[in-house]
Amino acid sequence: GRVVVLVSGAGSNLAALLAAHDDPAYGARVVGVVSDKPGAGGLEIARAHGVPTAVVAPADFPDRAAWDRAVAESIAVFRPDLVVSAGFMRILGAATLGRFPDRVVNTHPALLPAFPGAHGVRDALAYGARVTGCTVHVVDAGVDSGPIIAQAAVEVQPGDDEASLHERIKVVERALLVEWVGRIAREGMRVEGRQVSVG
Numbered sequence: 210g211r212v213v214v215l216v217s218g219a220g221s222n223l224a225a226l227l228a229a230h231d232d233p234a235y236g237a238r239v240v241g242v243v244s245d246k247p248g249a250g251g252l253e254i255a256r257a258h259g260v261p262t263a264v265v266a267p268a269d270f271p272d273r274a275a276w277d278r279a280v281a282e283s284i285a286v287f288r289p290d291l292v293v294s295a296g297f298m299r300i301l302g303a304a305t306l307g308r309f310p311d312r313v314v315n316t317h318p319a320l321l322p323a324f325p326g327a328h329g330v331r332d333a334l335a336y337g338a339r340v341t342g343c344t345v346h347v348v349d350a351g352v353d354s355g356p357i358i359a360q361a362a363v364e365v366q367p368g369d370d371e372a373s374l375h376e377r378i379k380v381v382e383r384a385l386l387v388e389w390v391g392r393i394a395r396e397g398m399r400v401e402g403r404q405v406s407v408g
């Protein structure tokens with residue numbers, strides 16, 4: 210299946226998907242990368258792999274709705290079967306979600322519904338959580354609130370700071386995302402209420 214990846218940052222999740230897509234048996238190919246940030250590291254990674262990119266920067270639009278419509282358009286150009294938000298730090302609006310219903314998934318570095326939002330790792334650490342982890346979920350209109358596809362637990366270790374904990378989470382997160390993007394691409398995904406079935 211055709212996968213479009215949305216990135217805002219370093220793009221290590223994207224890099225993991227690109228490594229997997231080199232195997233024809235994986236069943237998913239990254240056909241486009243879209244970012245809200247012209248300087249996102251993920252754009253360089255896409256270019257290095259010969260994957261087309263698009264930048265849709267909020268500053269270039271009069272309001273969020275116009276930006277959201279432009280994001281939907283830039284994704285649609287690649288004709289995706291699945292849209293993967295991997296470190297994309299913007300909330301996708303009705304235009305994008307309406308264009309790709311139940312076909313946008315996100316990875317979050319915490320065990321939702323715990324610690325949603327832009328600082329899930331920092332919040333888990335500050336709370337004193339002993340176990341946190343990562344979640345792959347369907348994107349709905351809320352913030353990190355859509356139906357859950359898969360989760361994996363990661364222990365918080367003494368002396369952890371946000372960076373060390375996030376790195377430990379990302380090792381697990383990249384593997385979880387690669388596994389489930391491949392399964393969704395090969396076997397399909399159905400969402401009924403809060404239940405997601407793959408295959």
Ligand code: GRF
Pocket residue numbers: 216217218219220221222223251295296297316317318379382
């Ligand atoms: C990931 O942990 C993602 O869950 C979070 O930001 C990180 C992005 O990492 N939202 P990368 O850009 O894929 O390296």
